[in-house]
Amino acid sequence: MSPPSALDHISRHRAAPLPPEERRAAIVAATIPLLIEHGAMVNTRQIAEAAGIAEGTIFRVFHDKEQLIDAAVEQAFDPGPTDDALRAIDRSLPLEARLEAAAGIIQHRVSAIWRLMAAVGRTKPPESVHPPGEPHRPPNSTALAELLEPDRDQLRRDPLTSAQLFRGLIFAASHPALADEPLPPAEIVTLLLDGIRDQDPPGTR
Numbered sequence: 001m002s003p004p005s006a007l008d009h010i011s012r013h014r015a016a017p018l019p020p021e022e023r024r025a026a027i028v029a030a031t032i033p034l035l036i037e038h039g040a041m042v043n044t045r046q047i048a049e050a051a052g053i054a055e056g057t058i059f060r061v062f063h064d065k066e067q068l069i070d071a072a073v074e075q076a077f078d079p080g081p082t083d084d085a086l087r088a089i090d091r092s093l094p095l096e097a098r099l100e101a102a103a104g105i106i107q108h109r110v111s112a113i114w115r116l117m118a119a120v121g122r123t124k125p126p127e128s129v130h131p132p133g134e135p136h137r138p139p140n141s142t143a144l145a146e147l148l149e150p151d152r153d154q155l156r157r158d159p160l161t162s163a164q165l166f167r168g169l170i171f172a173a174s175h176p177a178l179a180d181e182p183l184p185p186a187e188i189v190t191l192l193l194d195g196i197r198d199q200d201p202p203g204t205r
Contacts, residue, residue: 020061023053024062024071027047027053027058027061028072028075030047030050030052031050031071032072032076033050034046034047034050035072035119035120036112036115036116037119039121040119044059069120070126072120073120073126074129076112076113076117077125077128079139079140082109082143083142086143086144086147087146089102089147091147091150095154095193096186098147099148099166101185102144103185103188104185106167106170106174107170107174107185110170111182114175114177138164141164141166141167144163144167145160147163148162165192169188169192173187173188173191
């Protein structure tokens with residue numbers, strides 16, 4: 001029996017055929033970490049190797065690298081995975097624990113988007129997220145509000161308003177342009193629930 005060729009080696013490591021939409025999603029998923037590491041200078045050979053495909057496959061899915069970068073940025077702004085992670089938080093946990101888990105999830109999203117946008121030199125979200133000329137709309141906070149619903153009777157605001165305030169606080173306490181160092185999730189939750197006033201000021205301890 002003849003020894004395996006280089007082509008056999010590539011075939012063994014190349015991804016199995018996928019439906020077009022799954023192939024597109026797989027290429028985008030492989031591209032995002034490369035963009036964060038290398039910026040827009042990443043080449044399609046690197047992307048193909050990371051995705052386990054032939055380089056030519058990229059151009060059967062995307063017109064050019066720029067269109068692939070656009071798709072990667074759009075994917076980073078997709079709230080679906082974050083909402084799924086929020087809905088997976090155990091509702092039986094105490095309110096503080098639920099919110100701390102949520103803060104960590106949203107902090108990760110803020111960090112990932114900022115790192116990607118900085119790496120590719122983008123300053124605005126894609127048009128699919130914020131179409132030109134349309135008024136700005138706050139992000140959908142339904143999944144976050146669902147975490148607050150079991151403790152509605154403890155809140156000064158309804159769960160959706162509370163969720164919007166919580167999301168804004170997380171962003172302000174996490175975005176590199178607004179905070180020198182991101183606050184730990186537990187401290188963000190404390191600020192949300194207790195405010196910034198010291199509950200045990202000097203002279204009363």
